[in-house]
Amino acid sequence: LQARLVVADRLASVGTLGAGVAHEINNPLAYMLVNLHLIREGLEKLEAQGAPSQPVASIQQLVRETTEGAERIATIVRDLKVFARGEQESRPMPVDVRRSVELACKMADNVIRHRARLVTEFEPVPAVEASEARLCQVFLNLLLNAAQAIPEDPSSVTEHEIRAIIRPGEPGKVVVEVRDTGVGMTPEVLGRIFDPFFTTKAVGVGTGLGLSICHGIVESMGGSIHAESTPGQGSTFRVVLRSAAHEVDPYPRLSATAPAGAR
Numbered sequence: 001l002q003a004r005l006v007v008a009d010r011l012a013s014v015g016t017l018g019a020g021v022a023h024e025i026n027n028p029l030a031y032m033l034v035n036l037h038l039i040r041e042g043l044e045k046l047e048a049q050g051a052p053s054q055p056v057a058s059i060q061q062l063v064r065e066t067t068e069g070a071e072r073i074a075t076i077v078r079d080l081k082v083f084a085r086g087e088q089e090s091r092p093m094p095v096d097v098r099r100s101v102e103l104a105c106k107m108a109d110n111v112i113r114h115r116a117r118l119v120t121e122f123e124p125v126p127a128v129e130a131s132e133a134r135l136c137q138v139f140l141n142l143l144l145n146a147a148q149a150i151p152e153d154p155s156s157v158t159e160h161e162i163r164a165i166i167r168p169g170e171p172g173k174v175v176v177e178v179r180d181t182g183v184g185m186t187p188e189v190l191g192r193i194f195d196p197f198f199t200t201k202a203v204g205v206g207t208g209l210g211l212s213i214c215h216g217i218v219e220s221m222g223g224s225i226h227a228e229s230t231p232g233q234g235s236t237f238r239v240v241l242r243s244a245a246h247e248v249d250p251y252p253r254l255s256a257t258a259p260a261g262a263r
């Protein structure tokens, strides 16, 4: 069986994706918030008319919590719109990749531990040019996908492995790989994985947004993301990042550029 390499360069960026998602979510969200407001008002009227205060109070609490949740979604949508307009407020800075990967591993641990052993292989690498929160989101997405490619079965844990690897790449590059021994992907699936909303998972399990967001994030950092897979054997996702600029040499070798007659 032949592994296939997919280079995701022509595909949707977080920009177009963000705009689409924001539009789709904004309308239903707006009427949810209006309805919640009306429900709150209705409850106040009921209370004023002498309705039993205990059930009213507990409904008010539910409405408050639901409103908070809806407002949180509104914030996320706003962020997506910001990204869509290219107004990134989180400026790239030197980030320790190992820390991001470790944090993502910790966040994914609950899902991974029922399905596979998590093995880490971290070589020393320079810092990369990135936004730490976004980078962590990329690795979390890759780890969760890897876990979801492995059946949740008591015997899985002994049979399957998810491997997170950090190693130096070509000069000026850092490579992070997430490998799994899960179901793998056919060439047809592999060719579409970075498309927004492409998913092979059940409704409610997958949105098909994870990898297109990963792709957009990595590209915005000047990096790249590739996938290879063999059906029935597993998949490898490889993220290549730019290492952060090194310290400026305090003693630039002026003599190298000085005219020959100057010395």
Ligand code: ADP
Binding pocket: 141, 145, 146, 147, 149, 180, 182, 183, 184, 185, 189, 193, 198, 199, 200, 201, 205, 206, 207, 208, 209, 210, 211, 212, 235
């Ligand atoms: P979602 O996880 O919501 O389906 P993603 O964009 O993260 O969306 O992934 C898109 C699709 O790519 C998945 O539905 C699955 O078919 C495939 N995929 C991604 N990662 C893996 C993996 N590690 N192993 C097998 N298939 C994968």
Ligand code: MG
Binding pocket: 141, 144, 145, 210, 211
């Ligand atoms: Mg996913």
